Structure formats: C-alpha cells, structure tokens
Amino acid sequence: MKDNHDIIVLFDGVCNMCNSFVQFVIKRDPKGVFKFASLQSNTGSSILNHHEYRKDLHSIVLIDGDTLYTESTAILHIVSHLSGPVRILSLFKMVPKPLRDRLYQFGAKYRYLLFGKQTSCMIPTKEIKSRFIDLNE
Numbered sequence: 001m002k003d004n005h006d007i008i009v010l011f012d013g014v015c016n017m018c019n020s021f022v023q024f025v026i027k028r029d030p031k032g033v034f035k036f037a038s039l040q041s042n043t044g045s046s047i048l049n050h051h052e053y054r055k056d057l058h059s060i061v062l063i064d065g066d067t068l069y070t071e072s073t074a075i076l077h078i079v080s081h082l083s084g085p086v087r088i089l090s091l092f093k094m095v096p097k098p099l100r101d102r103l104y105q106f107g108a109k110y111r112y113l114l115f116g117k118q119t120s121c122m123i124p125t126k127e128i129k130s131r132f133i134d135l136n137e
Helices: 016-027 042-050 071-079 085-094 097-109 111-115
Strands: 007-011 034-038 061-064 067-070
Touching: 007 016, 007 042, 016 034, 016 111, 034 042, 061 071, 067 071, 071 085, 071 097, 097 111
Parallel strands: 007 034
Antiparallel strands: 007 061, 061 067
C-alpha cells in the first residue's frame, strides 16, 4: 500500500450492511489509512467520474492511488491491510475472481432485503468524523 495518498472507500451510505462494514474497517484501521465517502455524495460522484467509472453503484469501490478496485477485490484489498485475524480473509484472493464476484453480487443484490436501508446516509461520531471526506456537502 502506498503511503503518499489517501486510500478511499466509497460505499452505499444508506445500506445498513455497508455502514456496518465501514464501522468494522474503522475499528481495525488504527492508523487511519482508509478514508470514506458515500457513493451518493457529490464527492463520491466526483471521484468516480475522475476514474471514469460509470457502472451501477452496487459495489463498494476502493481507490488506492490511480487504481480502482470493485466488488470482491475491493473487499479483499481492504481486509488485507487491517489489523487482527481478519487479514486471513485475504486468502480468498486465491478463489477465481468470477466466482468471488458472483458471491459478492448476490449479497449486493439482496443487501437491502437482508440488512435494511436507512433513509439517509450515516452521520459519523466526533471520534471518526475526520475519516469521512464528504461531510461538508
């Protein structure tokens, strides 16, 4: 992982599962390497446009420098840089990407049904507010 830039996680800000994942990452990222923005925000849209990403917003998106990761690859890239035993999940990189992404897409398709949806994006606490780059909108 490169040290001279922010590594940005774009997530569905109204998805309960996605918000839980962001909280999970924050707890296991004591150095504050990852910054966050919702896909629905102007910041998220601007970042996606900059990287010429025009697909449906059913995926977590990770931007590390000039590299954009989506779906299972984004998740595995994130967990490989977290502290604790969760890093072992990065071994799933050995599973072929098409299979990993099919599983990811299934979860993404039913995430609102299984975990629910909020009416607005989450509001971070004072302790983690600095980790979010789209709060001034």
